[in-house]
Amino acid sequence: MSKIKILNEKDIKKIINLKLAIEAVEDAYKQKSNKKGNVWPLVFYEYEHDVFDLDIRSGNLVDSNCYGLKLISYNENNPKIGLPKVNATALVCDGKTGKLIAILNAEPITSYRTGAAAAIGAKYLANKNSRNLLVIGSGNVAKYSTAAILITMPSIKKVYIYNSRRVIDNDELLLFKGEVKELLKESGMDINAEFESVSDIQEITKKSDIIISATPSDKALIDVSWVKTGTHFSCMGAGLSGKQEIDEKIFSKARIFADDEAQCLKVGEAQSAYKEKIITRFDGEIGDVLLEKIEGRKSNEDITIFDSTGLFLQDLATAVKLINEAKEKNVGSEIEL
């Protein structure tokens, strides 16, 4: 029997913020680059395609002295009976003894660490003076990514929101902006950019310095001919076989970086470019760029792509920061197990 820290959804919402997640995810990418972060094989089981499935992701971070797992279940039908679609639980163990340290509701962690990834891509690969941000998608990933990028890229003055299925009306735009404002507030910041709903993606792409794609699309929404020099892409919507958001030909013109090269070639935004032999590999992984082992952007004119498929190490690093923060601020509870 030993004491285990419990951080439920309410506890986590008291202490999580995007700055914390950005720091955590940078740390995870760096440890991965230094071979101190290992991702273990994914367990995936599908009850009904696109309706009910689950996966178990696991791995360790040696420098953070921990390992753990995240069990995520997705059930499309749950809202009908008043349950959330996503059920996610994380276990974190001590990396020296194997003792279970904490059990966390991993659902909020997933949102924050995904937004953080988009922002880290921009921070290390986009032009420093980027002013115009185009966000493709208006869901959860879009919202967290937008807020996080406004933290790492304070030069941004304009945020364009685009949804391929419908024009975002003013009410929805205000709601989106309000939620982004809340996310920034958690990190002690405010919005310094204008938000605008757009319907002509071709026109906006031509003047965008940074583009976040955050949709479940399975065909390209952005044509290679629309992209201006210097644009940075953070591609967040992939992570499954068959998904695509931007023209695969953009890959041949860009400096391209993965969160995990093997995973991105298989299920990332790069999968089409790889299958069609437009690329054979990435210029590097994002962790190598963070540690300056390789150069990210080489000139203001480079197009850059960060292909983010999502790694359990991002969750684990965020969980560890939350556990420490919770101890300091006396948040959460303890159980004996």
Place this chain on the structure above:
Amino acid sequence: MSKIKILNEKDIKKIINLKLAIEAVEDAYKQKSNKKGNVWPLVFYEYEHDVFDLDIRSGNLVDSNCYGLKLISYNENNPKIGLPKVNATALVCDGKTGKLIAILNAEPITSYRTGAAAAIGAKYLANKNSRNLLVIGSGNVAKYSTAAILITMPSIKKVYIYNSRRVIDNDELLLFKGEVKELLKESGMDINAEFESVSDIQEITKKSDIIISATPSDKALIDVSWVKTGTHFSCMGAGLSGKQEIDEKIFSKARIFADDEAQCLKVGEAQSAYKEKIITRFDGEIGDVLLEKIEGRKSNEDITIFDSTGLFLQDLATAVKLINEAKEKNVGSEIEL
């Protein structure tokens, strides 16, 4: 946020018993035989060989409407700093929605479900009038297996305990018997057999009706020439590459049953017999025998072997029974996650 049942070590000890575990494991074997129990890929990571490792086992039981996982960490050095060697945690989810239902300390579950397996092997494969039981090994698996077999095989009058490394003295024998008595008491039963420590395994093998092997041995302790007709073996000590407890030639003379055929041929007691082409496959899986899809023992003279490598489905079925029992008896606590 939703309520999750917590069953810690103390809670589980209040309600677990071998009868419950035997019922649960029989149910797991049957569901597996009916393709209603799926074992998902094992995740295994080794920090230091034979010193510190962990694995994540997972799967579902469709008829029990659940799925889950067990994270087990093993660290040989933990006792030096006052921690247990084994740290095991189970998560159980609802099989229709994916909602997390319960978190359990899985360490006691592992002991009970392993003992139950040994006893189920004997119950369905040994001769009904078996009187003499030989237990090879005197550790935890031996203790739980002995108690469980005394439940399923009330005909047993004599229990011989053998340890290949040392002779079990009277104090240790009494301790072992006392612990078996406690385990039987939990199921409302008492010991009706004599216990004896033995040093000449050849002599005892010749008169044993049932033999449990429950050691971490990597070489055969029982020679094929010592085995009398009619003997049943429940081989519990394998489950890792390189492990062996009985002469592989016994397999050629026996009717042989696996908990999971593929797993047993790879890491079970059968691995040597399979590698040396003494066998190419099993006569069947134990679940098929329980459901009378195939015949177990065909005559009193048959030698039978149950090769038990251990399945997560045994843990899951036991966990589900414990969750129901805990609700009925108001044991355990609840958290919001």
